[in-house]
Amino acid sequence: xxxxxxxxxxxxxxxxxxxxxxVVLPIIVVPLMISVFLPVILGVIPNFATSQGDSSSGxxxxxxxxxxxxxxxxxxxxxxxxxxxxxAVYFFAPFFLIIPLMASSVIASDSFAxxxxxxxxxxxxxxxxxxxxxxxxxxxxxxxxxxxxxxxSFAVYTIVFDVxxxxxxxxxxxxxxxxxxxxxxxxxxxxxxxxxxxxxxxSARVKGFREAQQISVVLLIPVLALVFGQVTGAIVFGPVVxxxxxxxxxxxxxxxxxxxxxxxxxxxxxxxxA
Amino acid sequence: MGVIFLTPIVEAKGLTKxxxxxxxxxNLSFTVEEGEVFGLLGPNGAGKTTTIRMLACLxxxxxxxxxxxxxxxxxxxxxxxxxxxxxxENPSLYERLSAQENMDFFAEAYNLSEPKEKISRIKELxxxxxxxxxxxxxVATFSKGMKQKLAIARxxxxxxxxxxxxxxxxxxxxxxxxxxxxxxxxxxxxxxxxILLCTHHLEDAEKLCNRVMIIxxxxxxxxxxxxxxRNRIIGKPTVRINLRKFDPKxxxxxxxxxxxxxxxxxxxxxNLTIILDDxxxxxxxxxxxxxxxxxxxxxxxxxxxxxxxxxxxxxKGER
Numbered sequence: 202x203x204x205x206x207x208x209x210x211x212x213x214x215x216x217x218x219x220x221x222x223x224v225v226l227p228i229i230v231v232p233l234m235i236s237v238f239l240p241v242i243l244g245v246i247p248n249f250a251t252s253q254g255d256s257s258s259g260x261x262x263x264x265x266x267x268x269x270x271x272x273x274x275x276x277x278x279x280x281x282x283x284x285x286x287x288x289a290v291y292f293f294a295p296f297f298l299i300i301p302l303m304a305s306s307v308i309a310s311d312s313f314a315x316x317x318x319x320x321x322x323x324x325x326x327x328x329x330x331x332x333x334x335x336x337x338x339x340x341x342x343x344x345x346x347x348x349x350x351x352x353x354s355f356a357v358y359t360i361v362f363d364v365x366x367x368x369x370x371x372x373x374x375x376x377x378x379x380x381x382x383x384x385x386x387x388x389x390x391x392x393x394x395x396x397x398x399x400x401x402x403x404s405a406r407v408k409g410f411r412e413a414q415q416i417s418v419v420l421l422i423p424v425l426a427l428v429f430g431q432v433t434g435a436i437v438f439g440p441v442v443x444x445x446x447x448x449x450x451x452x453x454x455x456x457x458x459x460x461x462x463x464x465x466x467x468x469x470x471x472x473x474x475a
Numbered sequence: 476m477g478v479i480f481l482t483p484i485v486e487a488k489g490l491t492k493x494x495x496x497x498x499x500x501x502n503l504s505f506t507v508e509e510g511e512v513f514g515l516l517g518p519n520g521a522g523k524t525t526t527i528r529m530l531a532c533l534x535x536x537x538x539x540x541x542x543x544x545x546x547x548x549x550x551x552x553x554x555x556x557x558x559x560x561x562x563x564e565n566p567s568l569y570e571r572l573s574a575q576e577n578m579d580f581f582a583e584a585y586n587l588s589e590p591k592e593k594i595s596r597i598k599e600l601x602x603x604x605x606x607x608x609x610x611x612x613x614v615a616t617f618s619k620g621m622k623q624k625l626a627i628a629r630x631x632x633x634x635x636x637x638x639x640x641x642x643x644x645x646x647x648x649x650x651x652x653x654x655x656x657x658x659x660x661x662x663x664x665x666x667x668x669x670i671l672l673c674t675h676h677l678e679d680a681e682k683l684c685n686r687v688m689i690i691x692x693x694x695x696x697x698x699x700x701x702x703x704x705r706n707r708i709i710g711k712p713t714v715r716i717n718l719r720k721f722d723p724k725x726x727x728x729x730x731x732x733x734x735x736x737x738x739x740x741x742x743x744x745x746n747l748t749i750i751l752d753d754x755x756x757x758x759x760x761x762x763x764x765x766x767x768x769x770x771x772x773x774x775x776x777x778x779x780x781x782x783x784x785x786x787x788x789x790x791k792g793e794r
Binding site for chain 2: 205206209212213216217220221319320321322323324325326327328329330331467468471472
């Protein structure tokens with residue numbers, strides 16, 4: 202496999218995508234909402250909640266399931282500090298698995314289906330770029346921008362929460378933690394790759410972009426389950442859980458890529474032109 | 476066209492493609508020699524595009540085999556694709572990218588990565604196709620004719636020994652079609668590409684092709700040079716002579732010429748239509764006999780059926 206050919210496909214697609222605001226705008230807006238607006242709104246809740254004398258605000262289940270060493274830390278904090286800590290460090294963590302998925306979903310759905318719709322696919326398939334190189338290139342064009350936006354969102358999120366918490370925690374910065382580093386640089390990419398690989402496979406098999414996107418929405422379900430699990434306290438993203446998930450999704454990525462290349466069929470793509 | 480070709484660069488043997496129960500290409504066998512312009516002529520749905528797609532390793536044949544530039548299409552698809560330049564049915568251009576960006580991408584995709592060589596080849600082609608001044612404009616702003624020229628330039632970017640051109644003048648206005656046709660004619664002369672031209676435009680085939688294969692319903696109806704195909708339906712060469720004044724003596728004198736097989740005359744138009752067994756020897760002798768008989772000749776025409784007549788006869792005959 203020649204990586205430079207996959208990068209060539211990536212560069213070509215990226216040149217096209219960056220000029221299409223219909224694609225670029227949702228990629229930027231959704232992460233911005235998660236990394237700036239939601240933390241600001243939820244960062245205000247502890248103040249409001251404690252002033253109302255209601256310290257729970259629905260986080261008891263999550264707090265009860267936190268590891269003992271974290272609970273010991275929380276014991277020495279004020280109610281407001283506890284809530285801010287739980288929101289910043291635990292509550293939002295799984296949402297950052299959704300960012301790369303949402304950001305990549307539009308591009309990955311468009312990868313082959315869009316080329317079919319715009320009738321550019323035949324010339325691309327006629328080039329001496331191998332199946333693996335084409336498939337990888339199409340994955341990279343979804344993966345690289347979505348991970349870039351995830352890392353930027355994480356940086357913004359960290360700054361927003363550190364600004365909010367700086368005074369409340371007596372000049373201690375809450376983020377980043379080792380869990381967050383593992384989540385952003387380990388789990389988010391592996392989850393994103395699995396989802397992107399499957400979406401690109403779907404995109405190669407359907408007639409158009411909309412069909413690909415509708416089907417690929419199903420891929421959000423397992424990640425939404427993780428989000429739900431964390432929010433309800435059923436799963437807590439500690440280092441061990443995150444590392445286990447990285448390993449699991451790494452295997453899934455490998456299997457998806459192998460299957461994607463094996464099932465890549467130029468004839469099937471051409472005969473399903475929109 | 477009097478050119479001798481020696482090496483087959485495209486060889487198809489029993490090429491067949493079935494889509495379910497529909498047989499799109501049925502047992503096609505043909506060769507295209509190096510430097511030849513070979514036309515695949517047929518109506519829509521005849522199997523031309525499917526044939527090109529099989530030869531370009533885009534779809535796999537159901538049966539049969541083919542070699543392109545010495546590579547087996549089933550065993551060496553990447554090598555085949557590297558040696559082939561293809562103009563697909565649609566221009567297949569990235570409309571949000573500029574002409575230059577399109578050319579850059581395809582140059583590198585076809586392994587023309589050395590920057591100096593790539594830049595000079597792209598400049599050469601864009602200048603040849605009169606697109607250099609618009610190189611930085613998005614393809615979306617181009618006319619149909621310009622897009623088609625850019626698509627042909629793209630197919631040529633890696634100097635492929637074999638070019639597959641699928642309906643290069645389809646959908647173009649007559650002026651653009653002529654421009655594209657003239658450019659292809661210049662190209663085949665200048666760069667000596669072997670060209671497999673799919674078309675249902677007889678003018679393209681007539682003007683550009685050394686040999687033509689007429690296909691219908693996926694089957695090879697007939698193959699040969701345009702002249703051979705004409706002769707096949709006309710049978711014998713025919714000459715029409717326009718006289719200043721009709722005289723029965725002239726008809727009698729003409730009938731006595733050794734290579735003349737049949738003479739018809741039309742008094743109202745003063746035209747003689749003469750069927751010969753050999754036009755190159757018989758025509759001057761007929762002219763001499765008319766002049767000797769006191770006739771005054773205004774014009775001499777070789778009556779040749781157009782390729783269109785051959786095509787219609789073949790295709791309609793099949794129906």
